[in-house]
Amino acid sequence: xxxxxxxxxxxxxxxxxxxxxxxxxxxxxxxxxxxxxxxxxxxxxxxxxxxxxxxxxxxxxxxxxxxxxxxxxxxxxxxxxxxxxxxxxxxxxxxxxxxxxxxxxxxxxxxxxxxxxxxxxxxxxxxxxxxxxxxxxxxxxxxxxxxxxxxxxxxxxxxxxxxxxxxxxxxxxxxxxxxxxxxxxxxxxxxxxxxxxxxxxxxxxxxxxxxxxxxxxxxxxxxxxxxxxxxxxxxxxxxxxxxxxxxxxxxxxxxxxxxxxxxxxxxxx
Ligand code: ADP
Ligand code: MG
Numbered sequence: 159x160x161x162x163x164x165x166x167x168x169x170x171x172x173x174x175x176x177x178x179x180x181x182x183x184x185x186x187x188x189x190x191x192x193x194x195x196x197x198x199x200x201x202x203x204x205x206x207x208x209x210x211x212x213x214x215x216x217x218x219x220x221x222x223x224x225x226x227x228x229x230x231x232x233x234x235x236x237x238x239x240x241x242x243x244x245x246x247x248x249x250x251x252x253x254x255x256x257x258x259x260x261x262x263x264x265x266x267x268x269x270x271x272x273x274x275x276x277x278x279x280x281x282x283x284x285x286x287x288x289x290x291x292x293x294x295x296x297x298x299x300x301x302x303x304x305x306x307x308x309x310x311x312x313x314x315x316x317x318x319x320x321x322x323x324x325x326x327x328x329x330x331x332x333x334x335x336x337x338x339x340x341x342x343x344x345x346x347x348x349x350x351x352x353x354x355x356x357x358x359x360x361x362x363x364x365x366x367x368x369x370x371x372x373x374x375x376x377x378x379x380x381x382x383x384x385x386x387x388x389x390x391x392x393x394x395x396x397x398x399x400x401x402x403x404x405x406x407x408x409x410x411x412x413x414x415x416x417x418x419x420x421x422x423x424x425x426x427x
Pocket of ligand 2: 215216217347348
């Protein structure tokens with residue numbers, strides 16, 4: 159009996175989304191922009207959500223993070239992170255969850271960095287928010303993180319400001335910041351969309367590498383099927399707020415059935 163329980167424990171998904179429906183207030187009513195979405199992410203797994211602009215990918219990730227404005231949005235269904243229900247969780251507990259278990263990176267890293275503080279200081283603050291450390295220890299940890307995301311001459315760049323970094327290097331800084339809390343799940347919402355193609359490849363390689371080194375799960379959001387092939391174990395195809403298909407990335411590429419999946423695939427060179 160206890161053996162069965164152990165087995166159940168070991169395969170518990172990191173994230174389990176079930177019947178997620180997210181709506182926004184429109185006039186007197188509500189408009190559903192994500193409908194009845196269900197999927198799991200297992201430990202160390204990378205799952206991609208792919209779909210065209212406006213299909214509800216970012217709303218899905220913001221629903222998981224509970225970052226949608228409360229007064230104009232409504233989340234129904236269940237979102238469990240490491241078994242804990244996030245829907246309806248109070249703000250303070252959710253802040254702790256965001257600090258400990260899940261981090262998110264976005265398309266445009268500049269909007270998440272404060273332009274008037276050096277990046278070393280910003281990452282140190284992120285670390286001190288989540289972990290009990292002295293300033294000197296936090297500084298050493300910042301250097302470790304900057305080196306981990308392969309920023310050349312990390313020590314020399316500690317006191318530089320966000321604008322002194324290129325787009326790709328800024329995204330690396332954001333990834334370092336996301337890793338500060340040692341999350342079990344990293345949500346990456348179009349993290350390479352704003353970058354040049356060669357830099358895109360480097361950031362994807364970095365995410366894959368870190369995923370292995372850190373043993374994280376990754377939810378990777380993109381509109382680009384080419385990127386999906388690069389990163390994900392499993393793929394969810396979203397169309398107009400609904401999941402139209404999900405399966406191993408291999409199966410989606412070779413045996414994807416839905417006409418919308420076929421259309422996305424036909425755009426891959
Ligand atoms: P994607 O990330 O797939 O491009 P989004 O998840 O951002 O798409 O958006 C899905 C739909 O939800 C779009 O029609 C968008 O206009 C709408 N939407 C997103 N955020 C809000 C909001 N804060 N208020 C109202 N509608 C929103
Ligand atoms: Mg989006």
